[in-house]
Amino acid sequence: MQSRRSEADTIGSLDLPIGALHGIQTERARQNFPITGVPLSHFPSIVVALAMVKQAAVRANIEIGGIKPQKAEAIDAACQEIIDGKHHEHFMVDMIQGGAGTSTNMNANEVIANLALTKLGYAPGEYEHLHPNDDVNQGQSTNDVYPTAVRLAVLFHVEPLCAALKGLQSAFGDRAEAFADIAKVGRTQLQDAVPMSLGAEFRAFAVTVGEDIDRIREIGRLLKEINLGGTAIGTGVNTKTGYDKRAVTHLSQISGFDFKQAKDLIEASSDLGGFVTFSGILKRLAVKLSKICNDLRLLSSGPRAGLGEITLPAVQAGSSIMPGKVNPVIPEVVNQICYQTIGNDLVVTMAAEAGQLQLNAMEPVVAYNLLKSLKILINGANVLTEKCVFGIEASADRCRDLLDNSLVLTTALAPHLGYDATARVAKCALATGASIRDVVIEEGLIPESELDKILSPAAMLDRSMSS
Known part of the structure; x- marks a missing residue:
């Protein structure tokens, strides 16, 4: 045969x-x-x-x-x-x-x-x-079919991405409530700064993730303007009268998205600005997620020789030579997802710039990188939520020890002693190993009963959680 x-x-x-x-x-x-x-x-x-x-x-x-x-x-x-x-x-x-x-x-x-x-x-x-x-x-050309299909393919991923981010936001919010009463050292430039609560730190993670959910949806709407019906360069050559409007209407009905034909089909056939803008919001999201994962790795570092303020879930052995070592592998993989997404955005940007006259021939690499970014960001957000954030535990004793032995409470003294005198107290405490409280009492700078109120981290925690 x-x-x-x-x-x-x-x-x-x-x-x-x-x-x-x-x-x-x-x-x-x-x-x-x-x-x-x-x-x-x-x-x-x-x-x-x-x-x-x-x-x-x-x-x-x-x-x-x-x-x-x-x-x-x-x-x-x-x-x-x-x-x-x-x-x-x-x-x-x-x-x-x-x-x-x-x-x-x-x-x-x-x-x-x-x-x-x-x-x-x-x-x-x-x-x-x-x-x-x-x-x-x-009635079609690659030049209107392909960009329309790519836009639709990207739109298919918008709600799954938003759902993944909503889950991550909820997980951080859950941990924020659980850690609301745990006082710790807040840090700027990796140096001790002022007291805060661990809950406030995790609440900030929830807020920054949540900020981009609506923005992703908003920018996704840019992709609902399509050049279907424009055929080769936007002039509609080889189409019958009435085809273009009908095709757009049918695509909206079939897909469930409210597509609109671009006002200028010649412009829409060569311009990839919508893809650039959408890729940009994915880059913004990646930058935020990577920063959060950096923080999770720092806060969980140790467990004894680092900050050790939180414990991440142990999901696998961390070393082939060091028994008992557990690495922050989930934040690490999300970091790498974010780097890839940031790199993909550069590819999309350069490909969009490479359009010539009435067409951009580089759309395939735009499609590949956008869909790849969406896929890994969705997967990464889900993994971070399920295998890491929901299982994070606070090391309350460690947070308290670091706070009690730090110099961060001096900030509360500045309104009472002045900046220069407070700096001298901090320097003395650092040199002698004494606590801030002991130095102030020893030098008779503030009565003990008043000092206890001033140096209470609880007052500062109230402001951090209500702001």
Whole structure:
């Protein structure tokens, strides 16, 4: 029995497995772009997004009489199967490719066409009955399909990311309440500063995470302006009257997102500003998360020769040579996720800048880096929440010992003794090893009963938790 089929294009012909759902253009892309080893199927969101765009297009085309009903029904059904999670393994071209995403668009066109052919009773590759370009890609260009699909794929990740951050915010808030009455040393520039509560420190973590949830949603709205219907450069060449508005409407109905056609399709076909802005908020989030993880590592350092004010959950052995050592591996991995996201943002920025005239050919690397950042940030936030933050315990005795033996209480004396006199007290205490309280009493600077009130960390904790 025949095991191969031959397909031809303007370059020549290639043999494919007889039942393959991809075609010659996908096969050429596989051969031309062995770049990352990461195929489209690695990101189901982009595969689903492509199918949704194709489904919207065929529904628009049937309404304006641009395609025969039998073909349209087969294409629509094929798209729906992909949307439902089937056949993703046939989306095999590399995420990074030349051609401004043409290989991705054709991978979708060929798989959908061959699925539709089988539904009509034909074999894959019998394109005289239903064609990847003439039918599946009717009224479209890579230059409006691909950026629209990438925007949709990114939007699919917005709510999962916000949900992950909401969980992390809640976890920090839970620890803030649990640690509200634990007094400790606050630090600036890694030096002892003033008293605070451990709860206030964790409350600040919760607030900084929560700040970006609404911002991510707000900036995500920029991606709902699309150039679908603009085809090659935004002029709408090869589309029938009424197609573009119908396609956008159908995509909104299919995806659940309220898409709007860009006011100027020529501008929208070359400008990637929305991606740059969205990547920027991911970078901002990464910077914040990395700073928090740095703090968690510092606060848990030791356990005896470091700060040791908190204990992180022990999730695995930390050394192949030092028995009993446990490392802060969860904050460490989130740090690395954040570094990767920050680097990805630079790639997105440079790729957006590289647009020329009516198109930006660098969109594949934008798609790859944005989707990669979203994936690892979601996973990282969930791991940080579940495997670290909820299990953090306070070392209350250690916090109290560090506070009692520090010089931070001198700040409360400054309004009573003046800055210079207070500095002298601190210097004396540091030189002699005595406590601030003992130096003040010994020198008779403030009555003992009044001093106890002034140096009470509880008063300062009240202000830190109510501010």
